[in-house]
Amino acid sequence: MAQKHETKDKPEGASAGPVQTGPDPRLEDESRLAEIRRKIEEVASDAPQLAKIALEAMVRRHNPELKGTSQTAGRAGRQSGNVSELTAFATLKPGGAERLRRIFNLTNGNFDGAQRVSTLHDMRFVFFDNDTKILFATTYDGDWDAYINDFATKIPELMDLLFQSVEGWPGIADPSVKDFIARHQIDAAGWFVANPQVTVVDVRRLQRMEKAVNEMMDEVAGTDLDNSGPKALKAFLDKMSQPEGVDY
Known part of the structure; x- marks a missing residue:
């Protein structure tokens, strides 16, 4: 008589192994790298190999949020x-x-x-x-x-x-x-700005803020903060609320 084998149901939620739910990100990286290298060959085919490597590294690290000179x-x-x-x-x-x-x-x-x-x-x-x-x-x-x-x-x-x-x-x-x-006038072909969101007014305001903070810290240093703190803070806020020169 043939022996009957019992099959046990797998517990609910059990997995037979890792399931690939989308494209392998490693393949995407390889495709992107190949595309970068293809473009570098198009624009700099006559450049030394070290220059191409440096250009590749720069493009790979490029922050897409920076609009540059576009x-x-x-x-x-x-x-x-x-x-x-x-x-x-x-x-x-x-x-x-x-x-x-x-x-x-x-x-x-x-x-x-x-x-x-x-x-x-x-x-x-x-x-x-x-x-x-x-x-x-x-x-x-x-x-x-x-x-x-x-x-x-x-x-x-x-x-x-x-x-x-x-x-x-x-x-x-x-x-x-x-x-x-x-x-x-001739438009710049290439141009880099380290801090493109910072205006002249921003710089002056930040300089004033730094100076006011330092003065406030000097005023309260070694004193009872309960007594000197509110006065120093008021002086700081007064300075920051008053524009100076073309700081507007």
Whole structure:
């Protein structure tokens, strides 16, 4: 008589082994790496192997949240986060470079008045082609039109002082000045901003905050916090609530 074998039902929820519920992420990584290498070969096939390896590492670590220079600043220029760039080339009038050098030397290259433009990060002036041409480069917050308007309304005298040595400069108050600037401006092909969300106003506010915090800590150091703490905190809040200069 054949022996009857009993089969036991598996406990509910038991698994026979790991179940693959989707594509293997390792395959996705390999496919992405292959695609990166293919693109690197397209754009840098003649580069040394070490350069390709470095480029591969940079692309693999790239943060997709950073938009880089993919945005336009408006009429001209590129924008990364809140920060924009303007790069312009122009021909100088005879003697223009020497005249500007005298101005730069007189002021030690420090244009404090330009801080009235609260979006201005920096301005750079470079002479080339035997002092016949000038490169003007600046970094600022926001859009192109608003920035040029700030130049015209907040530091018009400084702008005309600096740019009257440029051939064809119409004057910052002239209605054609934006057309003039746009004609001489060239968008950056590549541009990197370490902190694209931080504006000039943010920097000044953070500097004021750091100073106020340090002063508050100095005031309460070695004292009875129950007595000195509220007074120091009030002084800190008062300082932070009052804008200074162009901190707005």
